[in-house]
Each structure stands twice: as structure tokens, then as C-alpha cells.
Amino acid sequence: MMLNTIKEKGFFTMLLLLIIACSSSGEDEKEEEQQPDIIHPTITCTESITVFIDAGKNGASVAYSTPIGTDDLPGAVTTQTSGLASESLFPIGTTTNTFIVEDKAGNTATCSFDVIVLEPSNDKPYAVKEGAEAPVGKKWVKVDTMSDEFEGNTFDDTKWHRYPSSDGFSWIGRPPALFEADNVTVANGNLNITVEKFDAPKRVNGIDWTHGGAIVRSKITAKPGYYYECRMQANKTIMSSTFWIAFKQNCNTGPVRKLELDIQECVGRLTNTAAWADNFDQIYASNTWRHERECDTEVTGSKQSPAKTVLSEKNNSRYFVYGCWWKSPTEILFYLDGKLSHSITNPPADFDLEGHITMAIETYDWNPIDANTIFGTGSFDDLTTKYDWVRTWKLENE
CATH class of the missing domain: 2.60.40 (Immunoglobulin-like)
Structure with missing residues (x-):
């Protein structure tokens, strides 16, 4: 009898411990379940x-x-x-x-x-909302003699040079592409500069030219402090599409300094595989130059200060708006589609001279013509650099 009693007591003791353990575990779980979730989630938005x-x-x-x-x-x-x-x-x-x-x-x-x-309007610079606001007490005023919407079908010879023989620079092109005025047209709301391959080489100045491009320059000089912009779509060939300011130089009459302000310079297709030429068909490439001249004894060798923005699209894929605020002789700001893209400060010389807006479509020796040329097969759009408009602005008192 005593043995059974002991066994029974042990059984009930174990049962009691099990009940207590289960009860304790359940209470713990219940306590855990009842603790509130007070941690907030997180979320981050992109910038405007x-x-x-x-x-x-x-x-x-x-x-x-x-x-x-x-x-x-x-x-x-x-x-x-x-x-x-x-x-x-x-x-x-x-x-x-x-x-x-x-x-x-x-x-x-x-x-x-x-x-x-x-929605940009044509009564103020395209980038006026992105850092090109006029200073207090000033306003942007369009310089009509250096602006053109290229409407109609007539090239405005009162505003632009298209004949290299008359623009005062006497530069007829970089071989093998000769600048020819008949490659410049105005149609469909654009200034069109169309490139070509000649049926037979043309002998000019002792050089055989095989291809044709063109150059257009403003008759009124560009000045520091002004804002310059164009809406341009590049051609699809190895030739360039450009928008820049060229400066005259003369060792006898001056100015002695030979400057160059490149706002945009790109090509339609790359044949150069050098690392420095990467992306030159999808780039916003700007530069300031002080070129070497014998009479410019202050410098040895040409000096440059470049700046660029690599694009996610080809320059020939659509129209881009390239802008430049030549803010001072030592500060030049560059805008892409209305936004500040890059800048150049302290260029290799003070850019305090007057120059000429220039649109040159040319060949480069560093991006030579190859066997995949489209000069004979490309469409008008493929072979044409199109400028929808060119606008120049200056600051005046309000």
C-alpha cells in the first residue's frame, strides 16, 4: 500500500509541475503577444x-x-x-x-x-529658374540682333555670316571637309547644316577636299555678361555639331591673345577608341582656350580649362538646350535643358574680349572617317545638325 501511495504522490507532483510549467509558458507568451508595436516604419522619397x-x-x-x-x-x-x-x-x-x-x-x-x-517662354532665358535668375534690380532682355527663331525659309544674312570668305576669319574648314554655304538652309523651323561627301574631290588652296560641312557666325559680337543658348540636335555622322564663341586675333593690330569659348562640341558617331574621346557622341563638352601664337609671349603652348557632363542619351537622339552664362571674365556657367550642368572658373586667360557666336560642322583628325560612313546612305535628318533657335540675352536695369 505504501508503495502505491508513494507512486501516486510522485505522479501528482509531476502533473502539478507540468500544469504550472504550461501555465507559466502560456502567460509568458500572452505577455509577449500583448506588448504593443510602437516602432514606426520608414520611407524616403526622391528629391524634387x-x-x-x-x-x-x-x-x-x-x-x-x-x-x-x-x-x-x-x-x-x-x-x-x-x-x-x-x-x-x-x-x-x-x-x-x-x-x-x-x-x-x-x-x-x-x-x-x-x-x-x-514651360519656357522666349522672353527670358531657358534656365532662368535654375540659377540664371537676374540679379536684384536687373532683368534679362533679348538681344534681337543675335537671336533667331529660324522661322520661314529664308536665311537671315543681316544677322549671320555663312560664307567663310566674308566673316573675317578666313577659315574654310579642316580637311577633308570644306565649309560650303550651300549646305546651310532654313526650313521646318530650323537652321539646318547638312554634311555631304563630294562626288569628286574639290581642289581648294592646294588641298583635295572630299567632304562638305559649313560654318555660321554672328555678325554682332558676343560680350561678357551675356547669356547664350541654342536648341540643337546633332547629326549622326563622324562630323561635329557645335555651338561656341570664336575670337579674332592679330599680331599686328591685336588682340594678341587668341581665345576660344566652346559652349558645346560633340560628334554624331565615334571612331576614336582612345579613353579621352569616350562619350564624345553623348556629351555636353565645354572648354576655354588660350591658343599659342608667336606674338603672345605670355604663354608657351596652348592652354585650356575644360568642363563636361556625360549624358545618358546620344547627342543625335533628340534636341537638347545648351546654355552659357558668360558671367564674368573668370566665371562661365553652362546649362543643359534648363539646369546648371557644369562651370569653368579661372580659365587660362581673362575672357574679357568680344567674339562671335559660331556654329561649325566639321571633320576632326582625331575622329576620322571610317568604312561605316553613312554619307551615301543617310537621310536628311541623319546628315543634318538642326538648330531650332539661337537666343542671346543681356542684363538691364528693371
Whole structure:
């Protein structure tokens, strides 16, 4: 009897301990379940986006990185509560895009960013909203004699030179491409400079020229302090598409310094595989030069100070707006599609001379013609650098 009693007591003791353990475990789990989730999720939005569109358009398709919130526990959901989805057509003005992330406990976090669509007008510089605002008490005024919308079908010989023999530079091209005025036309709202391969070489100045380009220069001189811009689409050949300011030089009458201010210089297709030439068909390349001249005894060898922005698109893929605020002799700011792109300070000489707006389509010895040329097969658009407009602005008192 005593043995059974002892066994029974042991059994009930173990049962009691098991009940207590289970009860304790359940209470612990219950206690854990009852602890509130007070940690908020997180979410980060992109910076605000500014897009410039051409006059007359209703808006712009804008792609952005859609934010997704995160939390320390699974199950958080992100929702857009205002604005438009990525790649939607955003209207002119400011659209605020707001996103909220909520976890299972109801904790939330939000972020917002703006998509700003601006419609440039032709009564102020394209980049006036992006750092090219006029100083206090000043306003931008268009210089009509150095601006052209290229409407109609007539080249304006009162504003531009197209014959190298008459522009005062006497530069007829870089072999093998000869500058020829008949490659310059105005049509379809553009200044068109079309390149070509001659049926037979042309002998000029003892050189056999096999291809043709062209050069256009302003008759009125460009000055420091002005803002210069063009809307340009590059051709698709190995030849250049440019927008720059050229300066005359003369060892006898002066100026002795030979300067060059390149706003944009690119090619339509690269044949040069050197590392320094990378991306020259998808680049915004600017430069300041003080070229070597025998009478310029202050320098030995040509000096340059370049700046550039590599693009995500080919220069011939669409129109780009290239702008330059020649702010002072030692500070030059460059704009791309309305935004500050790069700048040059302390160039190799003070840029305090007057020059001429220049649009030259030429060949380069560093990007030679190869067997894949399209001069014989390309369309008019393939072979043409198109300038939708050129505009020049100066500051005046309000």
C-alpha cells in the first residue's frame, strides 16, 4: 500500500509541475503577444524633379523611383495618397507626390516630393529658374540682333555670316571637309547644316577636299555678361555639331591673345577608341582656350580649362538646350535643358574680349572617317545638325 501511495504522490507532483510549467509558458507568451508595436516604419522619397518643356505642350511624361517603405516586422504596405504615378503625364505647374507606409499595428510614415513642369517662354532665358535668375534690380532682355527663331525659309544674312570668305576669319574648314554655304538652309523651323561627301574631290588652296560641312557666325559680337543658348540636335555622322564663341586675333593690330569659348562640341558617331574621346557622341563638352601664337609671349603652348557632363542619351537622339552664362571674365556657367550642368572658373586667360557666336560642322583628325560612313546612305535628318533657335540675352536695369 505504501508503495502505491508513494507512486501516486510522485505522479501528482509531476502533473502539478507540468500544469504550472504550461501555465507559466502560456502567460509568458500572452505577455509577449500583448506588448504593443510602437516602432514606426520608414520611407524616403526622391528629391524634387524639375522638367522644362517646349512651349505649346500640355505637360511631360516623368519617370521617377517609386518609394517603398520598410519596417522591422513584415506586412507593411506603401500607398500613394496624392500626385501621379511614375511615367504619368504631369501637367504644367507643381504636382506634389505623397506616399504613406503603414504597418500591421497602424504605425505610419510619409514622404513627399514635387514634380515641377515648367514651360519656357522666349522672353527670358531657358534656365532662368535654375540659377540664371537676374540679379536684384536687373532683368534679362533679348538681344534681337543675335537671336533667331529660324522661322520661314529664308536665311537671315543681316544677322549671320555663312560664307567663310566674308566673316573675317578666313577659315574654310579642316580637311577633308570644306565649309560650303550651300549646305546651310532654313526650313521646318530650323537652321539646318547638312554634311555631304563630294562626288569628286574639290581642289581648294592646294588641298583635295572630299567632304562638305559649313560654318555660321554672328555678325554682332558676343560680350561678357551675356547669356547664350541654342536648341540643337546633332547629326549622326563622324562630323561635329557645335555651338561656341570664336575670337579674332592679330599680331599686328591685336588682340594678341587668341581665345576660344566652346559652349558645346560633340560628334554624331565615334571612331576614336582612345579613353579621352569616350562619350564624345553623348556629351555636353565645354572648354576655354588660350591658343599659342608667336606674338603672345605670355604663354608657351596652348592652354585650356575644360568642363563636361556625360549624358545618358546620344547627342543625335533628340534636341537638347545648351546654355552659357558668360558671367564674368573668370566665371562661365553652362546649362543643359534648363539646369546648371557644369562651370569653368579661372580659365587660362581673362575672357574679357568680344567674339562671335559660331556654329561649325566639321571633320576632326582625331575622329576620322571610317568604312561605316553613312554619307551615301543617310537621310536628311541623319546628315543634318538642326538648330531650332539661337537666343542671346543681356542684363538691364528693371
